[in-house]
Amino acid sequence: xxxxxxxxxxxxxxxxxxxxxxxxxxxxxxxxxxxxxxxxxxxxxxxxxxxxxxxxxxxxxxxxxxxxxxxxxxxxxxxxxxxxxxxxxxxxxxxxxxxxxxxxxxxxxxxxxxxxxxxxxxxxxxxxxxxxxxxxxxxxxxxxxxxxxxxxxxxxxxxxxxxxxxxxxxxxxxxxxxxxxxxxxxxxxxxxxxxxxxxxxxxxxxxxxxxxxxxxxxxxxxxxxxxxxxxxxxxxxxxxxxxxxxxxxxxxxxxxxxxxxxxxxxxxxxxxxxxxxxxxxxxxxxxxxxxxxxxxxxxxxxxxxxxxxxxxxxxxxxxxxxxxxxxxxxxxxxxxxxxxxxxxxxxxxxxxxxxxxxxxxxxxxxxxxxxxxxxxxxxxxxxxxxxxxxxxxxxxxxxxxxxxxxxxxxxxxxxxxxxxxxxxxxxxxxxxxxxxxxxxxxxxxxxxxxxxxxxxxxxxxxxxxxxxxxxxxxxxxxxxxxxxxxxxxxxxxxxxxxxxxxxxxxxxxxxxxxxxxxxxxxxxxxxxxxxxxxxxxxxxxxxxxxxxxxxxxxxxxxxxxxxxxxxxxxxxxxxxxxxxxxxxxxxxxxxxxxxxxxxxxxxxxxxxxxxxxxxxxxxx
Numbered sequence: 001x002x003x004x005x006x007x008x009x010x011x012x013x014x015x016x017x018x019x020x021x022x023x024x025x026x027x028x029x030x031x032x033x034x035x036x037x038x039x040x041x042x043x044x045x046x047x048x049x050x051x052x053x054x055x056x057x058x059x060x061x062x063x064x065x066x067x068x069x070x071x072x073x074x075x076x077x078x079x080x081x082x083x084x085x086x087x088x089x090x091x092x093x094x095x096x097x098x099x100x101x102x103x104x105x106x107x108x109x110x111x112x113x114x115x116x117x118x119x120x121x122x123x124x125x126x127x128x129x130x131x132x133x134x135x136x137x138x139x140x141x142x143x144x145x146x147x148x149x150x151x152x153x154x155x156x157x158x159x160x161x162x163x164x165x166x167x168x169x170x171x172x173x174x175x176x177x178x179x180x181x182x183x184x185x186x187x188x189x190x191x192x193x194x195x196x197x198x199x200x201x202x203x204x205x206x207x208x209x210x211x212x213x214x215x216x217x218x219x220x221x222x223x224x225x226x227x228x229x230x231x232x233x234x235x236x237x238x239x240x241x242x243x244x245x246x247x248x249x250x251x252x253x254x255x256x257x258x259x260x261x262x263x264x265x266x267x268x269x270x271x272x273x274x275x276x277x278x279x280x281x282x283x284x285x286x287x288x289x290x291x292x293x294x295x296x297x298x299x300x301x302x303x304x305x306x307x308x309x310x311x312x313x314x315x316x317x318x319x320x321x322x323x324x325x326x327x328x329x330x331x332x333x334x335x336x337x338x339x340x341x342x343x344x345x346x347x348x349x350x351x352x353x354x355x356x357x358x359x360x361x362x363x364x365x366x367x368x369x370x371x372x373x374x375x376x377x378x379x380x381x382x383x384x385x386x387x388x389x390x391x392x393x394x395x396x397x398x399x400x401x402x403x404x405x406x407x408x409x410x411x412x413x414x415x416x417x418x419x420x421x422x423x424x425x426x427x428x429x430x431x432x433x434x435x436x437x438x439x440x441x442x443x444x445x446x447x448x449x450x451x452x453x454x455x456x457x458x459x460x461x462x463x464x465x466x467x468x469x470x471x472x473x474x475x476x477x478x479x480x481x482x483x484x485x486x487x488x489x490x491x492x493x494x495x496x497x498x499x500x501x502x503x504x505x506x507x508x509x510x511x512x513x514x515x516x517x518x519x520x521x522x523x524x525x526x527x528x529x530x531x532x533x534x535x536x537x538x539x540x541x542x543x544x545x546x547x548x549x550x551x552x553x554x555x556x557x558x559x560x561x562x563x564x565x566x567x568x569x570x571x572x573x574x575x576x577x578x579x580x581x582x583x584x585x586x587x588x589x590x591x592x593x594x595x596x597x598x599x600x601x602x603x604x605x606x607x608x609x610x611x612x613x614x615x616x617x618x619x620x
Contacts, residue, residue, distance in 0.1 A: 003538040004510040007155040007247040014243040017099045025073045030062040032091040039173045042084045043129040044185050054114035056107045057130025066111040110150045112238055121233040126183040133161060134226045135181040136208045141165035143196055146208055146226045155506040158223040160208045163196035172197050203343060211511050212565040216520040228513035255542035255593055259560035263595045268311045271388055274404055275321040279333040282325045285354040291338050294368055295325045301379045331361045334391040341367035359618050362398055364390045382600050389596040393614055401448060405596055408447030411587055418442045418493035419608045422471040425620050437620060441612050451615050463497050490609050492585055499578035500585045502605055507572040509538035509554050532559050539570050542602060544589050551575040551583055555592045555604045
């Protein structure tokens with residue numbers, strides 16, 4: 001089947017550069033002194049002129065201005081640059097450029113999209129500091145928007161941005177919301193109006209839903225619905241100049257993924273077998289009325305869960321393990337410790353923070369303030385199951401030295417597989433000096449494993465230096481290009497010391513936004529298997545595609561039995577070989593078809609990395 005990507009197919013698209021240059025002027029403004037700050041006035045001032053259609057800026061020391069064609073444009077640009085240089089002691093310069101831009105070809109598209117904020121279809125669109133923000137919704141004192149950004153490879157991102165009402169004087173730029181849901185830089189004429197600043201409340205994180213198809217309004221407020229609205233506005237405004245097409249790819253394979261309900265039932269049965277004859281201690285470290293109620297609710301939830309006939313057969317309805325509420329951990333038990341969150345102890349500094357990590361006792365901390373409850377003030381089953389998953393992983397690491405939470409043997413690995421992560425520890429905050437730690441997990445075909453940190457003197461020196469080189473290159477990429485979408489997620493080694501690398505990419509799976517939008521105007525979307533594929537494509541389940549150079553894969557939301565929304569995009573990652581060695585990680589795709597890592601959802605990298613991350617927490 002064809003998979004749609006978040007990338008414009010520039011070869012298939014049609015752009016009339018000659019006509020563009022006859023209608024518009026483009027000026028590159030550069031700062032020879034340093035990079036621009038996002039609140040620099042020079043990124044806002046030009047837009048006050050009616051002939052300035054847009055500004056394109058993301059980072060660095062240059063930005064581009066797009067204007068309606070006029071012989072006086074160059075004088076206007078020179079005037080605002082001279083004024084800015086005198087006021088801020090900067091060293092700005094300008095030069096006129098023509099489409100297609102030699103060094104900034106993707107910027108041409110971004111400029112046209114940004115200019116929608118000044119078109120007759122400007123509703124919801126704001127061109128702020130050289131970026132395009134599209135209004136999603138307003139809740140309480142916060143505005144939620146989506147930042148639409150085109151990258152150099154013509155892929156685009158849809159990032160959530162939050163503007164929060166500010167009631168105090170701030171040195172940062174503030175904005176006011178206009179009647180058409182666009183943001184305007186605050187000035188003296190806006191006294192008395194609510195001012196918004198780009199930030200979120202401390203310890204909160206709002207994200208605009210990736211796709212919501214429950215109704216037309218919900219879809220239009222989601223990231224992909226916003227993308228569809230932006231494209232429609234773009235086509236109405238510039239369709240005669242630019243015709244854009246999204247990249248599509250075929251030859252993708254789909255992994256067989258069971259429904260969420262079936263996976264839950266099978267996993268609960270497996271958990272019950274692992275817990276047989278064991279003791280779960282719910283350790284109340286707070287000891288007040290709220291923690292007493294929570295601890296008892298947690299105990300009751302587990303008792304009901306593991307005696308529920310919806311999940312277990314008639315001959316397996318008894319509770320095969322003990323659950324106790326205690327005041328202290330027990331080394332022989334699985335301990336769930338009920339504590340306050342970090343913020344509580346920051347406020348109540350006279351109380352001792354009871355958060356604890358142990359390398360000998362199996363402990364899973366749960367914070368009272370952060371544990372969600374449903375409408376009936378009951379504890380959600382899914383969240384309670386997560387606590388048990390965490391306990392089993394810790395038990396495997398501390399006691400079993402073998403994977404028990406899943407059947408490793410079913411993956412049919414013929415030899416041991418080694419997983420590797422690098423964790424940087426800051427040893428000097430003033431100089432940002434870091435020490436790199438290298439952690440390895442070697443898993444045998446039967447699931448038994450060795451896990452730990454290794455250094456050059458305790459490891460094959462040549463192999464270690466190769467691993468060191470890979471992660472050092474990873475850090476340099478982040479520092480030089482600030483491109484975290486190509487970061488290495490981890491390394492996998494085989495018994496021949498060959499290395500495959502799991503790497504992020506800038507690509508994500510896109511649903512069929514136009515079909516969803518058009519169908520929602522007249523009906524509710526069907527949940528049949530065929531329609532799920534038709535509407536959502538590669539956003540669901542696990543897809544993979546093998547090429548001679550790498551293996552592409554994407555792990556999305558479980559399709560069968562899904563609801564009407566997908567919170568996060570399904571990112572496409574790739575498995576690449578190190579220095580031309582064979583690709584041997586095809587079987588690793590199967591290790592992501594598990595739901596115990598991400599609270600009932602498929603995991604996005606092989607699940608042994610979960611074990612490594614848990615181990616690292618006890619060491620750094």
